[in-house]
Amino acid sequence: MTKKHDQSLSLSRRSLLGGATALGAASVLNSASAGEVNPDNLPPNVPEWTPYLGEGVDANPYGLPSEFESHVVRRNVEWLTASAESSVNFTPLHELDGIVTPNGLCFERHHGGVPEVNPTDFRLMINGLVDRQLIFTLDDLRRFPQTNRFYFLECAANGGMEWRGAQLNGCQYTFGMVHNVQYTGVRLSDICREVGVKPSAKWVLAEGGDSAGMTRSIPIEKILDDCMVAYAMNGEALRPEQGYPARLVVPGWEGNMWVKWLRRLEFGDMPYMAREETSKYTDLMKDGNARMFTWVMDAKSVVTSPCPEKAINNRGVQLLKGIAWSGRGKIKRVDVSLDAGRNWQTAELHGPVLEKSLARFTMPFEWNGEEMLIQSRAIDETGYIQPTIQALQAERGVNSIYHNNAIATWMVNKDGSVDNVRLG
Amino acid sequence: MSGLAKQKKAGLLSIGFVLTQFSFSPVFAEQRPFNLGSIATAEQVAGWDIDVRPDGLGAPIGAGNAIDGEAVYTDRCASCHGDFGEAVDNWPALVGGEGTLASHDPVKTTGSYWPYASTMYDYIYRAMPFGEAQSLTYNETYQIVAYLLNMNDIIDDDYELNNKNIGKIEMPNHAGFLIPDPRPDAQSISGDPCMNDCNVPTQIIGKARDIDVTPENES
CATH class of the missing domain: 1.10.168 (Phosducin; domain 2)
Structure with missing residues (x-):
């Protein structure tokens, strides 16, 4: 470890005590919706919420976040798409802690809007190369043996706007097409046993009941390995925008394959070459050829604070926070650099560290008004190291849209504000 | 495995x-x-099993050519995709783009990029027109696909596209796709990565703030 890093980790008494040196510009950026400090609420006064009775039970039969957290919402980039029904929004990663994404903040990606599927009329049809073509109701699915697993879901196009340079100035817009929830549902291997899969079946076409009729081909090995049909997320029924009442879960693989509003699984002996695995979700290389069937989401990480939306407000001790994930297994380690990747130190990885799930890391550091170039680098249990954008560009060019898992750089300016920058 | x-x-x-x-x-x-x-009846499966594979399996009985397709396309598709498949606003272009895939600005259309005509039939029938899914007849779908193939100089305007030949159309970019996935790629490091005094680019060559396309967040 270099001397510079030793210094950054030694939290002096002065920095702990003197950390309240507010920086005008930065604190405005980061004040959220809590507003100005009201001295009447501060010691030794009795705060305004203390003398009177508050709301009783059932004021909100389904509980909502505090009104002071109203800025913590999914956001979209309107110019990206032609219509809101075939569009995407982004998870506010910079506002979250731990590894669980609240259901209402899980990013949305729809190709034909959110269908309103009546669970009574929901049917899952299994056809093709099986011994018995069967139709399941939601109640049938709930009677199968159950599995409960945390998995991340990342859109293959997460970071897709950043191939050529730093374009969107936010952690939410550049990394927010990922979420992590606990799924409850049925192992597809159990459904396969129920229908009796013929030996000639090599591929499964998963089809949604939405207006896009979303379809993807999935190899039978993956189906039998760890795929599931989920009917619950984080303990409650799937949200409509996440596929209510049932969706496919394809752990570690690109989000487009996790077909929502699932209505049919067809077993066949070749891939179906649907629009979403030919025209889209293929990765154009610099020679004009395109990679097809690039399913796995490679290891990636991002610093969620500080970041462009999370300026540094005070000098002194800071807590750097971030998330890391890999479609190939568990995260083994995350390194953080404060000097553009010249020197690195290993961050604290917080448990639980699960397979194909987000992992949380933190690292204390000290900031005293200097410019910093912050990066994080994930390493997964296969030994794969998150690459630089230069390494990805050298291999693939800049037109592939999908599978950008490059290290990002956040620049802390002297006023504490933070920018998404590109180094070269 | x-x-x-x-x-x-x-x-x-x-x-x-x-x-x-x-x-x-x-x-x-x-x-x-x-x-x-419960056991799915043949009738139930037929109603939902609408996919068409590259070899033509699943293509319903029907036919259409580009001459008849022009009117159907103009009526059902052109408001978003343009009279000649050139696209309106942010909607996808369907025609053109030959020779652009290796360029700085690739144009990926049914003609320049899509590897199978079956995918055009499958997608148009299941999802188009946008917001009117599965409203086209089989013949209308063949006509629209024939019109687009003709606009992309892949078939003649009187060529009858049908369930027997949809799996045999040779698309220009058919050989443009690479399988299997070669990743993990871009790994110049084997073993432990550099921790100190690493030789990396540290010059700032771009800032998202300067490009100024980030939405304003009003709270």
């Missing part, structure tokens, strides 16, 4: 377990471990 082998083993074990538990049930004559769900 190891996953498959593992699951097969686990499957056999579980079936054995279920058999001891429910050995009175006659259903196990056919080894159906849970006896959940």
Whole structure:
């Protein structure tokens, strides 16, 4: 470890005590919706919420976040798409802690809007190369043996706007097409046993009941390995925008394959070459050829604070926070650099560290008004190291849209504000 | 592959377990471990099984040519995709783009990029027009696909596209796709990565703030 890093980790008494040196510009950026400090609420006064009775039970039969957290919402980039029904929004990663994404903040990606599927009329049809073509109701699915697993879901196009340079100035817009929830549902291997899969079946076409009729081909090995049909997320029924009442879960693989509003699984002996695995979700290389069937989401990480939306407000001790994930297994380690990747130190990885799930890391550091170039680098249990954008560009060019898992750089300016920058 | 082998083993074990538990049930004559769900009738499957494969399997009986397709396209498609497939606003272009895939600004259309005509039929029937899914007839769908193939100089305007030849159309970019996935790629490092005094680019060559396309967040 270099001397510079030793210094950054030694939290002096002065920095702990003197950390309240507010920086005008930065604190405005980061004040959220809590507003100005009201001295009447501060010691030794009795705060305004203390003398009177508050709301009783059932004021909100389904509980909502505090009104002071109203800025913590999914956001979209309107110019990206032609219509809101075939569009995407982004998870506010910079506002979250731990590894669980609240259901209402899980990013949305729809190709034909959110269908309103009546669970009574929901049917899952299994056809093709099986011994018995069967139709399941939601109640049938709930009677199968159950599995409960945390998995991340990342859109293959997460970071897709950043191939050529730093374009969107936010952690939410550049990394927010990922979420992590606990799924409850049925192992597809159990459904396969129920229908009796013929030996000639090599591929499964998963089809949604939405207006896009979303379809993807999935190899039978993956189906039998760890795929599931989920009917619950984080303990409650799937949200409509996440596929209510049932969706496919394809752990570690690109989000487009996790077909929502699932209505049919067809077993066949070749891939179906649907629009979403030919025209889209293929990765154009610099020679004009395109990679097809690039399913796995490679290891990636991002610093969620500080970041462009999370300026540094005070000098002194800071807590750097971030998330890391890999479609190939568990995260083994995350390194953080404060000097553009010249020197690195290993961050604290917080448990639980699960397979194909987000992992949380933190690292204390000290900031005293200097410019910093912050990066994080994930390493997964296969030994794969998150690459630089230069390494990805050298291999693939800049037109592939999908599978950008490059290290990002956040620049802390002297006023504490933070920018998404590109180094070269 | 190891996953498959593992699951097969686990499957056999579980079936054995279920058999001891429910050995009175006659259903196990056919080894159906849970006896959940109902048999799908041929009519039910036919109504939902709308996919068309590259070899043409699944293509419904029907036919159409580009001459007839022009009117259907103009009526049902042109408001978003343009009279000549050139696209309106942010909607996708369907025609053109030949020779652009290796350029700085690739244009990926049905003609320049899509590897199979079957995908055009499958997608147009299941999802188009946008917001009116599965409203086209089989013949209308063949006509629209024929019109687009003709606009992309792939078939003549009087060529009758049908369920027998949809799997035989040779698309210009058919050979433009690489399988299998070569990743993990872009790994110049083997073993432990550099921790100190690493030789990396540290000059700031771009800032998202300067490009100024980030939405304003009003709270």
